Amino acid sequence: MSLTRKLSDLKKRTKTAAEGGGEEAIKKQKAVGKMTARERILTLLDPDSFHEYDLFVEHAGKDFDMDKKYLPGDGVITGTGTISGHPVCVYAQDFTVAGGSLGWAHAKKITKIMDVALRLNVPLIGINDSGGARIQEGVNALAGYGEIFYRNTLASGVIPQISVILGPCAGGAVYSPALTDFVFVVDKISKMFITGPEVIKTVLGEDISMEDLGGARVHAEITGNAHFYAESEQECFDQIKQLCSYIPWNNTNKAVRFQSHKPLTKKYKINEVFPTLPRQPYDVRNIIRAVCDDSEFLEVHEKFAANIVIGFARMDGCTVGFVANQPLVLAGVLDIDSSDKAARFIRFCDSFNIPLITMVDLPGYLPGVDQEHGGVIRHGAKVLYAYSEATVPKITLILRKAYGGGYIAMCSHHLRADFVFAWPTAEIAVMGPEGAANIIFRNEIKNAENPEEVRKHKIKEYKEKFANPYVAAAYGYIDAVIDPNDTRDMLIHALSISADKTAGMPKKKHGLPPF
Amino acid sequence: MKTDSKKTEKKNNVKSGDVEKTKRKHSKKTISSLPGFGTLPLEGLSYQTVLTTKFVNREKYKPKSNNEVYSLIPGTIKKILISPDDVVKKGDVLCILNAMKMDNSICAATDGIIKSINVKIGETINKNTLLINMESLTEDGNKSHDHDEEEQLDLETNVIF
Known part of the structure; x- marks a missing residue:
């Protein structure tokens, strides 16, 4: 065979394998407003940067006549590419091939690209769109899931892991996204649950739609399983690109530094946003925007536990993680959900060398039987644990109220904040x-x-x-009481001076955070 | 559930629009017109703030008594081993609930007399369904969950956060 013929043979094979589930299945996929797996990867990655591997992998099913079937790529596309020049490993399940069901070879492809990501120290992005385990392959499908979960855990805190839910993700499959750092969902497309509506109907006789049980909104607002919510797949990919610009490639690097830009001080004026009376509400996100570069703040978990605000912004060009009580919602109290939300974010920032700025304005913890019985003690403890354990630069700014246990929890000096500043409006006391x-x-x-x-x-x-900052300042619990208008300068100085901070924990196998 | 989520959806649509407005004006008036805006009393002070749907819909606490037998898991009633006016002992099996591929024995939490049975054989029931009413023959049935005589925290000596 001549080289030309070999090449045309390769082309033919590639074309067949890359076609996915064929015209009919692709039509169905498009009819519900979904892109194909390949389109998704190409939209997400930089143009011409995607390189695919394992295209010719064939499925391993032997029983139930599966050996007579050909499943292109076994329902998953894997490869490497770049996002704004950042290297990433990526996989996308192809719903048009056997419903994106996970068989042994499908899982093997995913675990292989996960191993590559871990070996090369680059982020992993997984696009989930699968009907679940390929029942015909029995325990081998389960084994596949297990291997993925194990690698998710290994990679946790080493490389950033992003899960994008663009279709169903049900049963055991949900645990891969749950183990990763950020989960993206899209309205009307994402569906996540352990037991679906059909099981609930059989066991309980209750009717509930997939959307109401585990739709995008549910996970973005109620369960907190999703960190980012988008109206369309395109918006979702834009969010991922934005997030990638804030985070480093792995845990030995820092995030890429951008040019420093001043905040839009005409739009966000601290004096106008901030009320001094302790009971009056305001949107703390506007305070963050008033001090960060370009007033650009990427909020994580925007709709879930809105009484605490978390997210990324830049100060003098460097990525910073912000944690701030939100007096606008539930008076900014700490409760079960907000503690979970903040603690996980703090640990992400600590894992990936992102300094933390904490803005404090909270009256305390939310009272209630549901909170106490729901375990607010162990959930609340996560915040203390996460802050204490974090060794990245930790800067705290007390805006107004810092009462009781909330004061301690919100990265006080006692939990080893590097600098604690307070505005003159601060009230640091054992209670209101x-x-x-x-x-x-x-x-x-x-x-x-x-x-x-x-x-x-x-x-x-x-x-x-x-009810002032001076009692705490007299004991040295506050390093400086500052003019709110100097906030940005003080924070940037504190960050730059602590850039080379080295701090460690006692040698241990691992701690025991109150999971 | 369906109506609930619709409500939430509506609320949030309006809310995000209003937050935009707040950004522009920063006035107290716009904030207080946010949906869900209300007061949250904490330690003697009423805070003006947005109350989340999750907070508003939180389950109110209801003390449970040993006289009421609830299901702890959804399933189907397979057998009922007692009838009204039967006298049972603590630990006696009252009925069998088939749930999660298992036959679960529902037992009496106290000695007592069966007052009423609220389910039938073959009935599919949800979690926290009241299955059986009993009348306790011992103190613990009536008293164990009684809150009236609970010790009050002495606030003078116990300073709390």
Whole structure:
């Protein structure tokens, strides 16, 4: 055979394998508003950067006449490429081939590209669109999932792992995304659940749609399983590209430094955004935008547990992770969900050398039987654990209220913040003036002729004495009380001076965070 | 559930629009017009803030008594081993609930008399369904979950966060 014929043979083989499930199946995929697996990869990666591997892998099913079937690429596309010049390993399940079902060879392709990602220290992006395990392959399909989960865990904290849910992801399959760092969902397309509507119908006789059970909105708002929510696949890919610009390739690198840009101070003025009365609400994201580069803030978990805000921004060109209480929602209290949300983000930043800036304005923890019985103690402890354990530069800014356990939890000096600053409006106290006065002066108030007047007087007295940053500053728990207008300069200085920070934990196999 | 999520959807659509407005004006008035805006009382102070749907819909606590037998898992009633007015002992099997491919024995939590049986054989039931009402013959049936006599925290000596 001449080279020309060999080449045309290669072309023919490539074409057949790359066609996926064929016209009919592709039509079906498009009809529900979904791109094909190949289109997705090509849209996400830089033009001409995608290089595919294992195109000619064939499935391993022997039973139930599976050996007579040809499944192109065994329903998954794997390869390497770049996103804005960043190298990435990527795989995309192809729903048009046997419903993207996971068989032994399919899993083998995924685990192979995962091994490459780990060996080469580059991020891994997985696009999930699969009906689940290929039942005909029995335990081999289960083995495949297990191998993927194991590698997700190995890679955790070494390379960033991103899961994109662009179709069904049901049953055991959901645990791969759950083990990764960021999960992206798209409205009406993503569906995630352990047991689907059919099982629920059989067991309970209850009718619930896939969308209401495990649609994109549910995971973005209620469960917190998804970190980013988009209206369309295109928007989703733009979000991924944006996220990739903020994070480093692996845990030995820092994120790429950008040119420094001033915030849009005409649009975001601290003086206008910030109310000084402790009970008045405001949007803390506007404070972040008032101090960060270009006022650009990429919020993570925007709709889930909105009483705490987390996300990435740049200060003087360098990526920073922001954690801020949100007085706009539930007065900015810490509760089960917000603790989970913050703790995981803190650990991500610590794993990938991203400094943390914490903005504090919280009245404390959310009271309630549901919270206590839901385990707010062990969930709340995660925040303390994550902050204490984090060895990246940690800068804390107390804006207004920092009461009680919340003050300690929000990266106080006691949890080894490198710098703690406070605005003059800060109130650092064991609890709010109203509550404190009621307890300390309980008898005086009770025995007074005019209890209400005495209560008011005592609250005022307590406020004047303790509702300020100077008591804490006198003990050195606050490093500096600063003019809000100097915030950006102070933060940038603190970050640049702690850029080479080295801190370690005692030698151990691993700690025991309150999972 | 369906109506709930629709509500949420509507709420959020309006909310994001309003947040945009807030960004522009930063006035207190716009913030207080956000859907779900209300007050949250904490330690003697009422905070003005947005109350999330999850918070508003949180399950209110209901104390449970040993006289009421609830299902802890969804399933199908396979057998009922008692009838009204039967006297049972603590630990006696009252009925068999087939759930998760297992026959689960539902036992009496206290000695007592069966008052009513609220399910039939073959019935599919959800979690937390009231299966059987009993009348306890011992103190613990009525008292074990009684909150009236619970010790009050002495706030003078116990300073809490």
